Structures are given as structure tokens and as C-alpha cells.
Amino acid sequence: EPEVTQTPSHQVTQMGQEVILRCVPISNHLYFYWYRQILGQKVEFLVSFYNNEISEKSEIFDDQFSVERPDGSNFTLKIRSTKLEDSAMYFCASRGALAGTYNEQFFGPGTRLTVL
């Protein structure tokens, strides 16, 4: 069964540094998402992406964040200048398109980001 993959599994960075988290969505999916989960807390939506543009973003997704689909397979999340509070597990998700309805988002295994 196809799965969403993410790299790296763990990223350690210094405060103020830029990080890029990478995701490979399921190949025939059209909608892509980033979520984050601070340790012990709920999963929080960051941004959704469709047709090469952001379709929705949350209040968390400020100017420090950006997303990109640089080629036909990868989907990336960039944090420009990391802060301590950016430390979290970041999940990528994707879903296919079924006309007239909503369907399952498949989550990747996550990247644990630690900001020192």
C-alpha cells in the first residue's frame, strides 16, 4: 500500500537557522498538508496546498513558514528562522480527489524538529 514518506526523521537545529522538511506524498494525490504536534499535545493544522498554491493556512503559518512543490513528487516546508517554540513533530499528509465528497488524509511518519 502506498504511503507518505518524510525526511529527515529527526532534525536538530540552532535557533535562528533555516530548516527544510521534505515530504513525498502518495503519487496520485492532489491535496497536500502540513501539520505539527507539540509533544503531548494535539495535532495542529498549518497549511494546505492544491494546484501549486496554498489553499488554506492557519494562524500558526506566519511569514516564517513557506511551502513548495519543487517537482512532481516532493512537497517541502521551510521555516526561515527557527524559534525554540517551533520544536515539534511535523506531519505531512496527502489526499486524493473524489468528486463531490471529502476523503481520507494519509499522514506521513513525521519529522521531529528540535530547536536548541
Added chain:
Amino acid sequence: GENVEQHPSTLSVQEGDSAVIKCTYSDSASNYFPWYKQELGKRPQLIIDIRSNVGEKKDQRIAVTLNKTAKHFSLHITETQPEDSAVYFCAATKRGADGLTFGKGTHLIIQP
């Protein structure tokens, strides 16, 4: 925006008993309600979902009920087994707004 409340935060049941987890949502336009199971250190995985045109859905030992008028939905697990131990998250969204709004999670503990 949408707000999802989930209760209880921890639920301990004896193996073989039933477990019920409840969620409420605030946005009456929400129309899709998935439940995810997350084992420690793993990704969230969908276990069941329901759309607003349906009041109940069942899949073997798992069922979800939806009350649109009261804006709440519940997960029911019958004949619980040790492998059911995990954190369960409810979520809600609406067509035209892609992001899922999650509840805070319920840590389900199955006592042998």
C-alpha cells in the same frame, strides 16, 4: 474558526469492555468527521470517518455516531483488546476548508 472539544483526556477500561470517546464541534458547516488512532511515536492513522449526511457508521468493533443538531460525535469501541491502547483524536472539517481541526486526544488504556 472551528473548535473541537474532546473528552475524556484519559480513559481506562477493562479488556473486553466498551469504550466511548466524545467530541463536540462549533462550526455548523463542518461536514466531515474522521477519527485517528496514534500509537506512541507513530503517525496518526484513520480508523473510521463519517460524513454529515449519515448518523451512524460501523466497522467491526468500531462505530461512530453523529448528532448534527447537537454538534457532537462519538467513537464507540466494543470488546476492547490490548492493541486498542493508543491516543485517539477526533477531527472536523468542511468542504472548501481543507485543514482538519483536531481535538486534544484521548489516551485509551486497556487494562488486562
